[in-house]
Amino acid sequence: MLSEDLTPWTTALTDLGGQRVWSLLVSVFGDLAQEEGASIEGPVLSAIMTAMDVRPEATRVALHRLRNDGWITSEKTGRTSRHSLTRSGRAETILASQRIYARPEDTCLSWQVIITDGHEPKEEVREAGFTQIAHRIYAGPRGLAAPGDTLALTGDHVPDWVRESIVPQRLIQEYQSLYSILEQVSAAVSPQDALPPLGRAVLRCLIVHNWRRLVLRHPDIPPALCPAGWRGHDCRVLVTGLLDRVSRPAPAELKISA
Amino acid sequence: MLSEDLTPWTTALTDLGGQRVWSLLVSVFGDLAQEEGASIEGPVLSAIMTAMDVRPEATRVALHRLRNDGWITSEKTGRTSRHSLTRSGRAETILASQRIYARPEDTCLSWQVIITDGHEPKEEVREAGFTQIAHRIYAGPRGLAAPGDTLALTGDHVPDWVRESIVPQRLIQEYQSLYSILEQVSAAVSPQDALPPLGRAVLRCLIVHNWRRLVLRHPDIPPALCPAGWRGHDCRVLVTGLLDRVSRPAPAELKISA
Numbered sequence: 001m002l003s004e005d006l007t008p009w010t011t012a013l014t015d016l017g018g019q020r021v022w023s024l025l026v027s028v029f030g031d032l033a034q035e036e037g038a039s040i041e042g043p044v045l046s047a048i049m050t051a052m053d054v055r056p057e058a059t060r061v062a063l064h065r066l067r068n069d070g071w072i073t074s075e076k077t078g079r080t081s082r083h084s085l086t087r088s089g090r091a092e093t094i095l096a097s098q099r100i101y102a103r104p105e106d107t108c109l110s111w112q113v114i115i116t117d118g119h120e121p122k123e124e125v126r127e128a129g130f131t132q133i134a135h136r137i138y139a140g141p142r143g144l145a146a147p148g149d150t151l152a153l154t155g156d157h158v159p160d161w162v163r164e165s166i167v168p169q170r171l172i173q174e175y176q177s178l179y180s181i182l183e184q185v186s187a188a189v190s191p192q193d194a195l196p197p198l199g200r201a202v203l204r205c206l207i208v209h210n211w212r213r214l215v216l217r218h219p220d221i222p223p224a225l226c227p228a229g230w231r232g233h234d235c236r237v238l239v240t241g242l243l244d245r246v247s248r249p250a251p252a253e254l255k256i257s258a
Numbered sequence: 259m260l261s262e263d264l265t266p267w268t269t270a271l272t273d274l275g276g277q278r279v280w281s282l283l284v285s286v287f288g289d290l291a292q293e294e295g296a297s298i299e300g301p302v303l304s305a306i307m308t309a310m311d312v313r314p315e316a317t318r319v320a321l322h323r324l325r326n327d328g329w330i331t332s333e334k335t336g337r338t339s340r341h342s343l344t345r346s347g348r349a350e351t352i353l354a355s356q357r358i359y360a361r362p363e364d365t366c367l368s369w370q371v372i373i374t375d376g377h378e379p380k381e382e383v384r385e386a387g388f389t390q391i392a393h394r395i396y397a398g399p400r401g402l403a404a405p406g407d408t409l410a411l412t413g414d415h416v417p418d419w420v421r422e423s424i425v426p427q428r429l430i431q432e433y434q435s436l437y438s439i440l441e442q443v444s445a446a447v448s449p450q451d452a453l454p455p456l457g458r459a460v461l462r463c464l465i466v467h468n469w470r471r472l473v474l475r476h477p478d479i480p481p482a483l484c485p486a487g488w489r490g491h492d493c494r495v496l497v498t499g500l501l502d503r504v505s506r507p508a509p510a511e512l513k514i515s516a
Contacts, residue, residue, distance in 0.1 A: 113411055115371070115395060117419040136392060137373060151420050153371055153411035161375040162409050 006199045009185045013206035014053050016177060021054055021062035027209035029072065029085050030093045030100075032201060032248065042081035043256040044198075051202040099220070100212050104237045108141035111222035113153050120148040129219045133165050139225050163227040167218055172229050178210055179231035182238040189245060197249035204246055211239045264457045267443045271464035272311050274435060279312050279320035285467035287330065287343050288351045288358075290459060290506065300339035301514040302456075309460040357478070358470050362495045366399035369480035371411050378406040387477045391423050397483050421485040425476055430487050436468055437489035440496040447503060455507035462504055469497045 028048060033040050040048075049059045063083065066072040071089035074081050085093055116125060116136045124147045130138035138146075139162070146152060185207070189195070195203070215232070223233055286306060291298050298306075307317045321341065324330040329347035332339050343351055374383060374394045382405045388396035396404075397420075404410060443465070447453070453461070473490070481491055 113373070113409065115392070115420075117417065118392075134373070134376075134394060137395070149417045149419060151371065151413060151417055152415065153413040155409060155411040157410065159375065159407045159409055161407060162373075 005188075006195070006203055009181070009188065010051065010202055010206055011053075012181045012184070013203075013210055016181065016210050019052075019209070021049075021058045022065050023213075024049070024052060024054065024205070024209055025059070025062050025066060026071065026093075027212055028201075028205045029083070029089070030097065030212075031205050031208045032254075033084055034090065034093055034097065036090070037084075038251070039082040039084035040251075041254075041256070042083070044201075044254045045083060047198055047256060048201055048205065051198065052206065096212070096216060099215060100208060101240070101243070102236070103240050104233065107233060107236070108143065108220065108222055109224070110142035111139060111154060111158075111225050112142050112144070113137065113139050113155070114146045114150040115153070116146075116148060116150050120150070124148075126219070131166050131219050131221060131225075133162060139166060139221070141220055141222050158224055160228070163225060163230075166221060166225055166227060167230070171214065171218065172227060172231075174214055175231040175235055176229065178214060179235050179238070181210075182207070182235060182242065186238050186242055189242065191245050193245075195246060197253035200246050200249050201254060204243060204248060207239055207242055207246075211235060263446075264453070264461055267439070267446060268309065268460055268464055269311075270439045270442070271461075271468055274439065274468050277310075277467070279307075279316045280323050281471075282307075282310060282312065282463070282467055283317070283320050283324060284329065284351075285470055286463045287341070287347070288355065288470075289463050289466045290512075291342055292348065292351055292355065294348070295342075296509070297340040297342035298509075299512075299514070300341070302512045303341060305456055305514060306459055306463065309456065310464065354470070354474060357473060358466060359498070359501070360494070361498050362491065365491065365494070366401065366478065366480055367482070368400035369397060369412060369416075369483050370400050370402065371395065371397050371413070372404045372408040373411070374404075374406060374408050378408070382406075384477070389424050389477050389479060389483075391420060397424060397479070399478050399480050416482055418486070421483060421488075424479060424483055424485060425488070429472065429476065430485060430489075432472055433489040433493055434487065436472060437493050437496070439468075440465070440493060440500065444496050444500055447500065449503050453504060455511035458504050458507050459512060462501060462506060465497055465500055465504075469493060 028045070029040065032038075046056060046059065050056070063072060063074065066089075067074060070086055071092075072083055073086050074083045076082075113133070114125075114130060114137075116138070118136055122132065125138050126132065128140075128147050129144050130140040130146065132138050142154065185203070189203075214235070221230075221232065226232065286303070287298065290296075304314060304317065308314070321330060321332065324347075325332060328344055329350075330341055331344050332341045334340075371391070372383075372388060372395075374396070376394055380390065383396050384390065386398075386405050387402050388398040388404065390396050400412065443461075447461075472493070479490065484490065
């Protein structure tokens, strides 16, 4: 498969929406330059962003914003800029990566429902990784520690109304859209394909970015609690499968001779 | 032990309060004349009620009320009245007896907490045998079937706030008062005592009556969900132990020669 053959998929992934340039850059650095001391050269970054349909001016503005936010740092060696994650940007990236890159087999299958004593602020319970079902009632993976003095429970059968109260309908639809594209990309990209390094970088970043946008919007939800039509877990299977096949290009492979 | 020796205990049990005469009569018939075809002769009933400090006029009024309510039926043979439960009175008595006379070893130890979908009326869930903890949240013995589409759950640890939300403080205190008297009666009445038949009848009826008043006011609560200081289960242990020792007098034993 040639680089151009990827275009329909990168376009489809780009078109999924929610592609704020600064956020796209966070995904790019998170996937390609997370290692300590890693950086992306200016021309390589430009090539990747252009392939994602982002104008150079928009990339420049977004880089400026991320530098101001302390996320990215840039330095110039001769005529070439090198961009890398700051210490805190890298820490946040690593934290998020635990959920973004977690493999399907690491999904916690057992679940719990907790009932709070009513004194715990909602935000605190959510930050602990729980999803609200109703007033004072939350659900989450079994092992999760709940804040405060909660009644932790589990059961065998989960009625539909519980599954349906866990996530908004819109998130279910967004996962369905992502799943549909990932399924097509997965069918098109065979393990035997020797994709060009830049194509691999672009495809990986777009997959990670679209997945990250959804998966970081809600805490982990054990499969037994997921609503009908929920493609979150299926998306994770496709995402990890594709990232296994479309290997991350080494910096040397991406080098663009000036 | 002689009949007079029982007086402090029958007085203590009579003084526990809530002794409406018609309700006391229901306990008397429930304990002494629950068998099909069983009856209590007028003079025997008078003797029992007098021993419970109820004036004859009050007994007559209460009997009249229970006859009007279709609970009791009375017939005269010669100069002697015989009172017995009606068919429906007996049916209700048998139903209540399942909870009144249940032995401690029959207590369901495992528990469940259910969360309703919010459409089930409270009354329906309570009638099914559940106790409300909070809005849409109820608790009960494990095997109990819940109405509607509920999420049935269980767990290992039950925090104090859950136990404390299960029953009103007043009920806890009433069980404590009953427990304290039952404990003294239990210590005073040894299995070797040959109590007179009328004394046995009076003591049994007072024990059953005071126990019934509390135990029928709430559904069964598995021990793990009971609040600190809850004497409900301890009372059941004493009640069944005492009823075993203070045997029910046969009708012939109670016969009073006119």
